[in-house]
Amino acid sequence: MMTKQTEQDDFSPLDLIARVARGETSAFESIVRRFERPLRAWLATQAPPAVDVDELAQLTFVVVFSKLREFEPGTDFAAWLFTIARFQLKTELTRLRRVADYHARFAPELLQRELELRSSESPELQQHRLDHLTECLESLGEPLLRYLTWRYEEEIPLEEMAARSGRSVSAIKKQLWQLRRKLHECIEARMTTEGEMS
Amino acid sequence: MNDNEHFERLWNDYLEGELHDGGIADLQQLLASDDSLLRAAADSFQVHRLLGLKAEDSEIRHEDFVRSTMERLPSSETKFVGDVVKMLPVRRTGKTFSHFLFRGVVAATLLLLLALLFFRPSPSPEVARVTRLHGAVQWTGEGGIVQDLHKAGQVLRGGTMESQSADAWAELTYRDGTTVTVSGRSLLTFSEQEQKIVHLRYGTLSANVAPQPTGRPMLVLTPSAQMNVLGTQFNVDAQSESTRLVVNEGRVRLKRNTDGKEVDVEAQQSITTSINKQDGLVPVQRAEAISGWKSDLEADVVYGKWVSRLWSLGARLKKAVAEGEMTKAAAIRAYKRDAHFDDSTGSVWAAASPVGSLIVLSPRRLMEQPVLIDANTRVVVGGRLHSQVAIRIGLSVGHPDGGFAGKYSTHIPVSQLADGEEFEIELPISEFRDKTNQDSSLIGSELTDLWFVAEASPAKFEITNVEFTDTSGRGNP
Numbered sequence: 076m077m078t079k080q081t082e083q084d085d086f087s088p089l090d091l092i093a094r095v096a097r098g099e100t101s102a103f104e105s106i107v108r109r110f111e112r113p114l115r116a117w118l119a120t121q122a123p124p125a126v127d128v129d130e131l132a133q134l135t136f137v138v139v140f141s142k143l144r145e146f147e148p149g150t151d152f153a154a155w156l157f158t159i160a161r162f163q164l165k166t167e168l169t170r171l172r173r174v175a176d177y178h179a180r181f182a183p184e185l186l187q188r189e190l191e192l193r194s195s196e197s198p199e200l201q202q203h204r205l206d207h208l209t210e211c212l213e214s215l216g217e218p219l220l221r222y223l224t225w226r227y228e229e230e231i232p233l234e235e236m237a238a239r240s241g242r243s244v245s246a247i248k249k250q251l252w253q254l255r256r257k258l259h260e261c262i263e264a265r266m267t268t269e270g271e272m273s
Numbered sequence: 274m275n276d277n278e279h280f281e282r283l284w285n286d287y288l289e290g291e292l293h294d295g296g297i298a299d300l301q302q303l304l305a306s307d308d309s310l311l312r313a314a315a316d317s318f319q320v321h322r323l324l325g326l327k328a329e330d331s332e333i334r335h336e337d338f339v340r341s342t343m344e345r346l347p348s349s350e351t352k353f354v355g356d357v358v359k360m361l362p363v364r365r366t367g368k369t370f371s372h373f374l375f376r377g378v379v380a381a382t383l384l385l386l387l388a389l390l391f392f393r394p395s396p397s398p399e400v401a402r403v404t405r406l407h408g409a410v411q412w413t414g415e416g417g418i419v420q421d422l423h424k425a426g427q428v429l430r431g432g433t434m435e436s437q438s439a440d441a442w443a444e445l446t447y448r449d450g451t452t453v454t455v456s457g458r459s460l461l462t463f464s465e466q467e468q469k470i471v472h473l474r475y476g477t478l479s480a481n482v483a484p485q486p487t488g489r490p491m492l493v494l495t496p497s498a499q500m501n502v503l504g505t506q507f508n509v510d511a512q513s514e515s516t517r518l519v520v521n522e523g524r525v526r527l528k529r530n531t532d533g534k535e536v537d538v539e540a541q542q543s544i545t546t547s548i549n550k551q552d553g554l555v556p557v558q559r560a561e562a563i564s565g566w567k568s569d570l571e572a573d574v575v576y577g578k579w580v581s582r583l584w585s586l587g588a589r590l591k592k593a594v595a596e597g598e599m600t601k602a603a604a605i606r607a608y609k610r611d612a613h614f615d616d617s618t619g620s621v622w623a624a625a626s627p628v629g630s631l632i633v634l635s636p637r638r639l640m641e642q643p644v645l646i647d648a649n650t651r652v653v654v655g656g657r658l659h660s661q662v663a664i665r666i667g668l669s670v671g672h673p674d675g676g677f678a679g680k681y682s683t684h685i686p687v688s689q690l691a692d693g694e695e696f697e698i699e700l701p702i703s704e705f706r707d708k709t710n711q712d713s714s715l716i717g718s719e720l721t722d723l724w725f726v727a728e729a730s731p732a733k734f735e736i737t738n739v740e741f742t743d744t745s746g747r748g749n750p
Contacts, residue, residue, distance in 0.1 A: 090532035090551075100346055105530050105548050107342050108496055108513060111335065119322040133342045140346050183287075183301040189315040201323075208323050213580070213622070214588045217659075217733065224731070227328035233289060248285035255320045256313075262320070264591065264601075268608065 088152045092143050103143075107136055110156055113202040117157065118164065120201050121194040123187040126167055135160040157198040164194070203269070204262050211261035215254070222250055276303060280310050288321055333435075335513065336460065336474045339496075400465045401445040403427045404452070407680070407709045408441025409628060410434065431464040436476065438628035439576070439724035440667050440680050440708075450483045451491070454677040456669055457633065457722060458576060458626070468492060473511045477669075477721065479677040481506045482523075497548045501526040505540075506675040510637060512575075515547040517637060519559075521675025529554055543641065562645035562673070562719060568739040570621050572639040575722060577632035580735070581619040586611055620657070620735040623727065630662075630732045634739060635722035644720040644741060646670065650702040654725075655738035661692040662727040664734065668705055670718035678718045681705035695737070 094102035114135060118128045138159050146155055168187065212220065225236045237244045283300045286292040292300065304311045403425050410422045414432035422434075422443065429445065434455060436443055442456040447469065455461050459476020463469070468489040471478070474496065484504035485491050493500040495511035498518070505523025509516060518527055520538045528535045529546045534554050538544050542556040571579045590604040599607075623630035636644050646668075654666060667682035683704045690696055707713045725736060 094533055099533075101343070102530065102533070103346060104339060104343055104496070107339050108335075109548065111338055111342075112330075115338075116323065116326060119326045120319040129338065132338075133345055136342050137345050137347075183297060183304055183314075185301060185304040185311055186314055186318065189311050190318070193315065193319075204319075205323050205327065208320070208327060209578075210580075210584060210588075212327075213578070214591065217731065221731070223324060227324045245282075248289065249281070251288075252281055252285050252317070255317045255324070258324075259316045259320045261591065265587075268587070268605065271605065271609075 088146075089148055092146060095140070095143055103136075103140055106139070110136075110153070112205075113153075113199060114156070114160055116201040116205045117198040118160065120204070121190050122164060122167070123171070123190055125171070126164075131163055131167060132160075135163050138163065153199070160198070161194065200266070203266065207262045207265040207269075208258060210265065211258050214261065215257075219250075219254060222247070223254060226251060276307065276310075279303065280307075280314075284314055284317065288317070332475050332513065333460065399428050399448065400431045400463065401429050401447045401453075403429065404444045404446040406441075406443035409437040410441050410443045411437060433460065433462045435460050438626065439631055439633055439669075439722075439726055440665075440682060442669075442677065442680060444677070447483075449485075452481045454479045456677055456680070457724070470494070473509060475511055475513060478509045478511070479507075479671065479675070480509075481676060497530050498546050499528045499530065501528075508671065508675065510635070514549055515545060517543065517545045519543040519637075519675070527554075557641055560640075560642040562643045564645045564647055564650060564741070564743040566636055566640075566644045566720075566741040568634055568636065569639055570634065570736065570739070571619065573634040573636060574621050575633040575635050575638065576626070576724075577621045577624050577634075577736075579619060579621050583611075583619075585619070620737040622735045623725065623733065625731075626726075629726050629728040630734065632725040632734075632736055633722055634724070634736075636720060637722070643673070645673070646702060646715055646718055646720060646741075647743065648702065648716050649744040651742045651744055652700045652702065652705075652723075653697065653738070653740040653742060654700070654736065655695065655697045656725075656734060656736040657695045658690050658692055659733035659735075660727070660731070661687060662690075662732040662734070663687045664690065665726050665728070666700070666705075667724045667726070668715065669721040669723070670715050671721050673717070673719055677721075679707050679710070679713060679715065681707050681715045697738070 088106060091102045091105055111132065115128055115132050118126075118131050122128055122131065135156070139156055142159070146152065168191070212223070215223075222236065222240075225231050225239070231239075233244050233247050236247050240247070242250075280300070280303045283292060283296055283303065286296060287300060304314060403422060405425055406422055411419060412422050412427075412429065412432060412434055413419045414430060434443060434445070436455045436457060436459045439457050441458075442454060444452055444454045445463070446452050447465065451469065453461075453463070453471060455473075456477045456479070459478065460474040461476070461478065462472040462474065468485070469491040471480075471491070472494045478493070480491075480493070480502070482491055482502050482504050485502065491502040493502060493509060495509065495516040496513050497511070498516040500507075500509070500518060502525050503523070505525060506521040507523075507525050508519045508521070511517075516527075518525060518538055520540055520542055522540050524540065525538050526535060527538055527544060527546065531548050532551060536544065536554045536556060538556045541559040543559065544554065544556040546554060571581070587608060590599070590608055593599045594601050594604045621632050621634070623632050625631075652666070652668075658664075664685045665682050666685060667680055669680050670678045672678045683700060683706065685698060689698070702715065705715060707715070720741070723739065725734070727734060
């Protein structure tokens with residue numbers, strides 16, 4: 076069976092670029108579809124709070140579109156696209172630094188720096204982490220999974236979660252903290268196993 | 274309260290947006306004092322963002338993102354105007370007559386472009402009418418107003434139709450008699466100005482197209498292909514990355530989006546194209562129908578989550594490590610030792626949908642041979658329940674000569690299914706009924722897909738085996 080990696084290797088953007096260059100803008104849609112999910116996953120995990128990930132992802136695609144003629148055939152298109160995304164993110168972070176009270180209101184500056192350090196990782200890793208997250212969620216039992224469903228899918232307030240489960244709000248917060256930690260460990264264990272087996 | 278507990282409390286408040294300004298400063302101080310806390314915060318933040326991303330992920334959101342991104346690209350008109358503006362001469366000291374003439378021509382061109390952009394012909398009042406429908410079908414029309422469609426007869430002026438559940442379907446009839454039927458989970462946008470344009474974002478479509486005016490074929494667009502139709506009968510299955518076209522009558526010209534390559538698909542031929550593959554684009558002849566079929570679950574899953582036996586092994590080992598029953602090193606050794614297992618064995622788990630936990634399988638994803646249903650067909654289903662729920666099993670079928678033939682289903686009550694235990698059910702085909710027409714029969718039709726739904730979203734179940742057997746003894750392997 077063809078693996079995801081092999082499928083990605085089959086992707087050849089040159090024809091698409093040639094069609095876009097001839098004025099066929101709609102050909103660019105295949106590129107957007109191809110990279111939308113990995114790009115948003117990467118941006119979501121690298122961008123600090125208050126950054127609009129969708130906006131940044133769309134801006135990246137618009138820049139990629141306008142610079143398509145600069146892409147060098149034979150080089151890695153995904154790497155080129157993520158380089159543009161990295162630059163867009165950096166520009167946004169520079170802008171945020173200039174907003175006087177951004178760090179006081181939204182983000183501890185050290186967190187932003189730690190995320191910037193991590194942004195040098197291969198962008199595809201975040202898509203892998205997202206895939207592993209799906210599997211890790213399935214390994215959680217139903218009683219634990221419901222907290223995450225309430226919090227992330229149904230987005231119900233913590234007070235409501237506390238009422239539904241008969242626990243205190245602080246216990247719910249602690250539970251969510253533990254679940255996120257457990258999921259992080261699960262994802263990293265799977266990444267390690269995957270790395271060892273490949 | 275020690276630093277770790279203090280950090281945990283501040284961090285949780287921070288992620289919930291409940292941390293006041295002073296709290297941010299405290300958090301900053303804690304993170305500065307201990308690298309391990311900083312790493313834990315970043316780990317937690319990244320998982321938090323991935324959980325948010327996963328929760329909002331859906332085909333509709335995906336399509337919205339693609340559509341709005343495409344809308345933001347500089348349009349060809351803008352580019353053209355930009356190119357014309359670039360042609361303007363650089364500032365000169367003396368203005369000549371030809372200079373003013375040139376600027377006049379440019380200004381006139383821009384005005385003409387604006388006129389073309391803003392004074393387009395208004396849309397025709399009626400594009401199509403809903404002639405038949407069943408199940409959860411939603412319509413988004415002019416002004417973006419969303420409404421549930423409950424009965425046939427509604428006049429539609431172009432917009433988006435979403436068939437939301439596995440047992441839902443809707444038939445549209447155009448003024449020239451062309452019919453388009455969407456079935457199962459499908460999202461379709463259509464319009465008719467110069468020509469009929471149908472955009473199947475995902476799902477299944479069956480069309481019977483009346484002869485179209487010369488030079489104005491009906492266009493069927495999917496994420497990976499474009500089809501030009503002059504007048505014919507065909508079926509299309511579209512996912513975000515692939516399209517399968519089956520032509521029953523006439524001829525359809527298919528163009529692959531990734532490279533613009535075109536091919537004519539004739540009657541009784543089919544073709545599958547994908548944005549991931551650049552290899553040959555060759556139609557294949559319709560194969561002889563078979564009446565016996567065993568699902569390759571991994572390849573056939575349309576909706577639901579395939580989980581391999583090897584993955585299950587990994588999950589069990591991880592749990593053993595987490596519960597202190599074995600060391601991590603021992604678990605990795607055990608995993609490597611058993612990794613030679615055939616990874617194609619496993620099961621399909623139900624996934625949440627607007628109408629409950631759902632699995633959809635289709636033999637058409639892997640096989641060219643249609644699966645024929647006859648009076649002796651029996652449906653064998655194996656699985657495991659992890660909730661105490663009833664399940665509805667359904668079949669979508671098509672006519673052998675093309676076109677949608679209906680949806681038939683049967684109810685498996687809770688009393689036949691025990692929570693936590695494996696089950697195997699064998700059903701004669703006569704058990705499956707069309708809710709909209711109790712007298713109709715699916716004998717002689719061909720299987721398009723089959724689905725399993727538990728009408729409670731958190732309900733967990735998995736399907737481990739699906740077989741169609743022919744008790745007349747003339748079935749195929």
